[in-house]
Amino acid sequence: MVEDDDEARAALRIWLEREGFAVCTSPCGRQALAVPASGLDAVVLDFGLPDVDGFDVLRRLRATAPRLPVIMLTGQGSVEHAVEAMKRGAFHYVTKPVALDELARVLREAVAIRRRPQQVRRAGPSPSAALEADPTTALVGPSEAMARVRGLIHKLGRASEATVLVTGESGTGKDLAARALHAVSARAGRRLTNVTCTALPTTLLESELFGHERGAFTDAKARHRGLLEQAAGGTIFLDEIGDMDPSLQAKLLRVLEDKRYRRVGGTEDLWADVRVVAATHVDLPAAVREGRFREDLYYRLAVLVLPMPALRERPQDVPALVRSFLERHAADGDEIPRVTDDALRTMMAHDWPGNVRELRNVIERAVVLCEDGIIDVDDLELLRPPTSHGVAELSLPTGGIDIRRLERELLLQALERTRGNVTRAARLLGMSRDQVRYRIQKLSQPDVAVGSSS
Template sequence: MRERVRMPGREAREVQALHDAARVLWLATDLREALDATLSVLQLELGMENGTLSLFDPVTGEVFIEAAPEMRDRERILGRLRPGEGIVGRIFATGMPMAVPDIGSEPLFLNRTGTWRDLDAEPRAFLGVPVRHGRTTLGVLTVDRRHGAGPISFERDLRFLEILAGMVGARVRLQELENPRRRAVLEEEAGAPEARLPGIVGVGRGMREVLERVERVARSRATVLVRGESGTGKELVARALHEASPRTGRPFVALNCAALPEALLESELFGHEKGAFTGAAAGTKGRFELADGGTLFLDEVGELSLSAQAKLLRAIQERQFERVGGRRAVTVDVRIVAATNRDLDAAVRAGEFRLDLFHRLSVVTVLLPPLRERREDVPALAEHLLRELSEENGREVRLGADALDALLAHDWPGNVRQLRNVLEAAVVSTEASLLRAAHLGLGRAAAQAAAAEPCARDREQSAGGAGAVQPPAEDGVAEAGVGEDGGREEREVRDALARAGYVKAKAARLLGMTVRQLDWRVRKYGIAVERF
């Protein structure tokens, strides 16, 4: 009670601080901006200085500083601790608040960032509380107070910080739920054809596992190595990792390491100062600086020379570098996503790729299967690509069943890139609204499918006569070849329905046809409707 008498305005300031913090937490769209503003409120209203908000990264297993408005970036990004390590790590591991009357004499205080100086001349107290949502500890909120600013009520400060930490925990969890990828997940569960992650289509088990892995690691700060053959969509995965991460809305910068000569690569990565070389009329930022706060995608990283690998390793390890021709250390906060179609394990054994860099890049590895190993994805991929091509060309184009057979029969050495090129060539080279095998130009598979088309139509007409039931026409074009090998077609329809869980929209996508066309086949072969 005596404390309330001595500080009559303290309660009002605490209420005002909570009010202001609540406003910025719920109104700010960017999480780091919201957290920075909240910590600034503590300084302005209550004199709590050097506020930090650290979050746990389950992939790297580290607690890292996400927000610290009074720290410089080059200090903040050094604030990484293991659970149980230092004061912040101890608070996270135990889930208990902690007050340190004098951090200058506390052995657990590691000062990894180097922010706190002259603690003997200006002693400070340090307070930290866990940030929770439900029973899950998400991170740690810390502040400090100068002894010279007046008496400190540790109990009251910790109680206030615990209330604020509960609000912060709810905002951090809400950020995960508000992520744009959630809408795509819900659409996929409802049977919509859109990919679960932007631009990525996969219905088979192999790609589902890839998508789930990408979704798990997207929220992390960990470096990711995407491996796969040329044309499998490595840059799409890199962009999906960025868009599904807390860094979405910040820069995504890509660099093809194989497209530049070694003499230019260092300048492209790290930038250069004025006069660094002939023609350097002005200082220029490199890709690392341009990606600050966001994601840097290094494609074909396996093509880097050993000297370039050494410079890249240093930048990743220290998060610092110098521009070409410069002496000042530049610090950046960048997430690295690298990609390669090379066997880096073999390259390491051959002495062509540094083992230490390989370990730094492959904290998390995402392996993309070639298209020939996931043929079940071809119908959905073809539909997705045709939808994009239809929008680009201003007309609707669909895929006939014989064309789908030709696509499924092809081995696709160029993977998804080749599939798109084949479909694009077919769309621009014909005015037909329904693509046939003959339009695809896939060699023998296309020729066989095209040759079978008129024969199949003739057999069906002669067997059924004028009164035979015909499949539904789409856009005035009757589908040909539906009578060809009816036993095989029935098996394909039943198999597609089973794989799609008897959801007709999904089964139709697998077969490359419309739901109306699938319904006709369901009636034709007497497949039990109640199973849907």
């Protein structure tokens, strides 16, 4: 650990040693560089040193020990430092005052990766190795918001019987949070079953979730074990639960309260030995007020809530996320493209209405479009300047437009983004479900096909 403040250095050393780390400290950069890197698992490096610039120490450490994780400390939580630290290969970036639990978590991750050198391809953490060290590291970002999320997952994970409700906008990583909750729980050795509540019609979802007896309906030619039964001993993740049909909500409530359910067409009670993790982007209290969601089910789900922050609320996490996505690209043996400062600043300033999922798509596209292994602003084609209302400014072209073609294109994009779910597509377009269904029928007619000039 390289820290020039004597009091802070002593306090951090005492605390880290209590956490089980063997700590070597230095008050300056030159003394730190004299320590053989081969005997170190990680370096905690302060930016503000009395003799050598922190970036210079980082550069020399990267040159002599490229696989040695370096965690940068700074009291200046600026965009410039975050951009530069990630660009120069810092493993992590922590601002002062230091959150001790977060620093210990990052150090454990760094040590685990350092001791698996064959899994580290280049500077920075290997996603697979990091996940083995700590399942919450898939939730990338040095911000306080993500540190709270990771800490809460570890706490909630210990309550392996308790239901957890994961909330947040689409694309914030609610599925990753569910996987991490399962991975840190006592049920980690058993199955994690994912169920998207909007992927199937209500009747099929009921049969898939609870199972059915032979003869329960026309095509039920044999008994079917539902996902609740198949997931026995493990965790079941109910995604998009805010869109679940009210008829199923009552049956789910019984599972949560009594741990019992019946197959469709059955008379025998079955024991639900599963932990339920649910997720939604829907405002459930509003849905309760509107009568679209059962109040008793909401209160049963909301005992333990894990809110996932939007990416626009934590722009300092963008460099780490970009690096993580590029590392995954490099896992196939390709070189990691370099991201220019302008491109990184542009991404950090963007509003990201699609959150982390949108950022991942931007990076995947930029990797393909960039030239000479350099991602610049021009390669970020998916970015659109947000307005104060989150809607791009529109203007009528001089030559006019084909409004029916535009309507068709927007409808197709909404359906593609929601994987054909009419309810969610309607929400994106600001319409009712019936309005969207009407337009699907209308726009599928030959006289308004794409390219029509009439």
